[in-house]
Amino acid sequence: QVQLVESGGGVVQAGGSLRLSCAASGRTFRTYAMGWFRQAPGKEREFVATIRWRGDSTYYADSVKGRFTISRDNAKNTVYLQMNSLKPEDTAVYYCAAMDPNGSYRSSSSYRYWGQGTQVTVSS
Helix, strand or coil: CCCCECCCEEEECCCEEEEEEEECCCCCHHEEEEEEECCCCCCCCCEEEECCCCCCCECCCCCCCCEEEEECCCCEEEEEEEEECCCHHHEEEEEEEEEEECCCCCCCCHHEEEECCCCEEEEE
């Protein structure tokens, strides 16, 4: 069992930066690939980024590549999402999630555990 709690959301102007954190409980955290998803009002939840358990492989949605960076600190049971050059279209609730082994990192159905989400609002 893994419990996830996101933090770091807020309101920022376009071009600004935010860093989201996801604190996990449970001894098995370091065995999971961890992902970030987001959901804007009236839209489906979409993949943002994923990092493998060792941190040696990362994957990004095309819309955030080059602007967002996912990282993890297994000693602290925490995964991060550094978001730079934010745009109004990045406005959404951001969720972190723990992925099942052998899952497809882009598919939300591959993720077993989810946090409650944190709101990110980018003003123009």
